[in-house]
Amino acid sequence: MSEASLGTAFISLLRRDLMLAYRHRAQMLNPLLFFVIVVSLFPLGLDPDPDLLRTIAPGVIWVAALLAAMLSLDSMFRSDFDDGSLEQLLLTPHPLPLLVLAKIVAHWLISGLPLLVLAPVLGMLLNLGSESLFPLLATLALGTPVLSLIGSIGVALTVGLRGGGVLLSLLILPLFIPVLIFAANAVGNAGAGMDITGQLAFLGSLLALAFALAPLATAAALRISLN
């Protein structure tokens, strides 16, 4: 068998992960359901006052997005680790960071992109004004890939461990905080009619930084975990 090119390997890995997710549609939907349920709990727990909801909406939606990302992250390498295909991945002649990037992209397409579709609906439920909807989508579009990228490092570090799920949240949630701050702040400011270019630029630079460094760290972490 001739050696596949890097591009082919990247695409086929991406395809495989998407295919696997498609075959387990119900599992893929669970974090999204979780996202919706968590957001809808807040009006019940607080007060259905429209003004209050509008104020807390950016933060609530973003915290729920972080938690949903945490839930879906755990499965990023888990099944591959259990059936041994992760070890095969490490043995391929292709650079591991790029293969890892394919898995991260797949994870974002499965778990991050649907949040973008759901978020406007939830925004309306929480009485978020129409001027905030575009900033909400923009921050989610820039922020959720960062969650997948940073999260992959934590998953790679905890993949073989007992009780890895709880540990994962302890390791990764603090690293998500800058994204949360800038994103929620941008949406809130947009609602107040202020300029949000700064926050968006910041989210963009966080994304660029994570995109450049996270796959390298994840690959190194995977090699350690599977040692």
Add this chain to the structure above:
Amino acid sequence: MSIIPNWLYQLSSPKNFYRFAGIASNWCGWIALFLLVVGLYYGLVNSPPDYQQGDSARIMYIHVPAAWMSMFVYMVMAGSAAVGMIWRIKASSAFANASAPVGAMFTALALATGMLWGKPMWGTYWVWDARLTSELILLFLYLGYMALQSAIDDRDTAARATAILALVGMVNITIIHYSVEWWNTLHQGATVTKLDKPSIHLSMLIPLLVMAMAFKFYYLSNALRRARCELLERERDKLWVRELVGENNSE
């Protein structure tokens, strides 16, 4: 010929590091004690009260060095962990792991003293100010580091995994450091590091710096001692540890 000096190379072996750390830890401990007594005397007794804050400002002599140390220890920890991972130097990894609890303690101390100071000054124990929040995040980072370390049974794997986590956290430290400038908030800006003209009087600056040095030596003493313990545990099957234990038993 290696680019690493010979003495450093020899020091990196667990056996030599163990002996060196024993001596250095004692010396650093005594220096820390001396500086602590001097610094506390000058800070609490011999320096003037602040013209606005009165005697409450004296908590600064604990709070500010602890906050400096919380950042400093994390950087030393990450650097040491990286050296340990890259060159597989066990002593370096052990020192990184030993730094984590000390750093977490300094962070908790900075938070606690900050809250005690905040009550009379700001009227509240806690505000969600950028610097307070980032100090809290730093505490979470330390706790996560320690949690990962204790979750992995094999010590060599644990050392390398935590090294990656520490390096990833370093990026966050940078964001923490600049957060003060990005968010214009309640916490007062730095008053010592303005090189041209510090806005703190010399009679307060000197005890502050003495206390900072005392904390540094305390950290070195404590972390070296912990690193010794960790090395003994890690190397318990090696000949030098057996000889060492045998020596002590036969005495």
